[in-house]
Amino acid sequence: MYKRPFIALMYHYKMQLAISMLLCIMLVVFILASPDTFLSWSIYESFLSTIPFFAIPAIGMTLVVVCGEMDMCFPSTIAMSGFVFSWLWTATGNSALSIIGALVAGTAIGWTNGLIVVKIGVPSIIATIGTQFFWRGLIMILCSGLAIDLSGIQDSPLHHVFAGRLAGHISSQALWAIGIAVMVGFLLNRHVYGDALRFTGDNTETALKMGVPVGLVRISAFSLMGFFCAISGIIACIEMGSWWPTQGEGYLLLVFASVFIGGTSVFGGEGSVYGTCVGAIIIGIVEAGIISAGLSGFWTRTVYGIIIVVSASLYVVMAKSGRR
Amino acid sequence: MRKFHVLALRVILFISIVLLFPVGAIAQSTRSGQGMTIWFDAGGAPGEPFSTIVQKGAEAAMNDLGCKINFMYSDWNPETMLVNFKKAVAATPDGIVVFGQPGDAAYGPLIDQAFAKGIVVTSIDTALPQTLGKHKPDGFGFIGTDYTTQGRALTQEALKRSGLKKGDRVFVWGLKRLPERGKRALAIIDVLEKAGMVVDYFEINQEVDKDSSLGIPVIAGYIGSNRDCRMMIVDHGALTSQMGNFLKAAGISPGAIYVAGFSLSPATATAIQNGYVSLVSEMQPYMLGYFSVVQIVMSKRYGFSGFEIDTGGGMIDKNNIIMVAPLAKQGIR
Incomplete structure (x- = not known):
């Protein structure tokens, strides 16, 4: 179709290019509006420390959405994993035990969600809304509504591993997020598991006829989501030096916005980890851009809305032109 | 002998009453x-x-x-x-x-x-x-x-203690959009403006309101553009508690900016002890x-x-935080 391979390559990655262009335009606008802030490294340092909090669950959510499901439970999964981590750390002081406990808790919650959806057949959006309430309620019962102070953790080796600063400037959590993105990107695009996810999300009947273990694939996507939520919960606790009962509640819009701005189809069957990561960066820099430009905080949601509508429209237009 | 039986009967009756009706139950009634x-x-x-x-x-x-x-x-x-x-x-x-x-x-x-x-x-x-x-x-x-009274009291106290002069820049982070609660942010702004300060007000968005960890870029972005900021007043308990982390991430050392806020929690107590938060008003x-x-x-x-x-009217600073901090852990202060 295309004589020049470069153009063919550009066409193939048009979604990724579009989202990258959007990010570049935003950065240019922010630099022009407030050069002091956006030409200084410190603002990017703060982005590197906070964007991973919701970028990591967003990467997990990409897998869930690609296989045609939805996980509304993830804010509670983050909070429960964070709680298990904090409780074990304050009770035992054992870092390895605390991390393993949190990862097991997060994965188990994801696995339970998968079982409810696959084995019982409850639609994922309903099942996970239910489990979100259940786990949040259980957290409140367990902690009596009180935060857990982890101020001592910021001097421990654990802090250097999960939330330290490489060369004093690059946050460890950003490196974790990049590592997870590369691994999941490989899984989705270069591994048979990624094909199984896409086939399952695209058409379950066809996937079954092709021999894809659809049930197992769906459960594994939820389990991986739980695992990534646990990593996010651990990192947030270590970075902030405390665990709080409403942890994760603010991530709901940010995670879904990151996934859908990134070009993952809401109908399943296709998605992009790169797109999700760029989507998370876009969502993560908006507020700082607004405040440093001297605008009121009332603008933040307006700009979120514009970005989501513009990016979604862009994808629809590109999909239509691709079909012609 | 009969007296002994009567005495024994009374002792048994007394013990039975004590056993059957615990003192707590009597007290409760x-x-x-x-x-x-x-x-x-x-x-x-x-x-x-x-x-x-x-x-x-x-x-x-x-x-x-x-x-x-x-x-x-x-x-x-x-x-x-x-x-x-x-x-x-x-x-x-x-x-x-x-x-x-x-x-x-x-x-x-x-x-x-x-x-x-x-x-x-x-x-x-x-x-x-x-x-x-x-x-x-x-x-x-x-x-x-009264929210207005509380907002005014904290701001006046913070201005007195920080020694700011007319024309100094102050950042206010609040929730004006909430009908009654917003009065506190309005009172803070009013006192600051009347004292001749340059006020930068920023509304706390819904995500940051629910999850304080998302506040880091807001402070970093503001500090990046306003290096001359001398004071920050945070009209939100959870965000006050995380001001130490926010300022650390923005490269600000403890005490470089006078920070005042509301409500006490274990994390706020730590921030006061670390010197990042100077004054907290508690309802x-x-x-x-x-x-x-x-x-x-x-x-x-x-x-x-x-x-x-x-x-x-409760004001907490580094002088009384040692007494109050253990109570914050128990959810009393």
């Missing part, structure tokens, strides 16, 4: 709230620091007075508060404790109905002046502090919960009229 049921709107969502401390105060009063409390949660939504109130009235309890945020116009007719049914209602956190004027003799009181929410339950029980049992108790 005299408690003034015994047999009463109170429906209590805890204001926010379960687990929110402020609501949790209010609830703990109410639970302490419940244990002291022997009444029963059913807690409701409104997520700071005035409509949910009204719906919760209607549910509570339908259950015809002895008393209902409300956060007054929906205001007199919305609450007034509903509270009239509740009193007509013999339910004692009292308000905490936000005053309902018209309803107070009407039902004070029936036991309607107000426990809390003493534990007492909101405790006194409101006492109000209901006293009015219902003995017909006392409504009390007006100002719980504001």
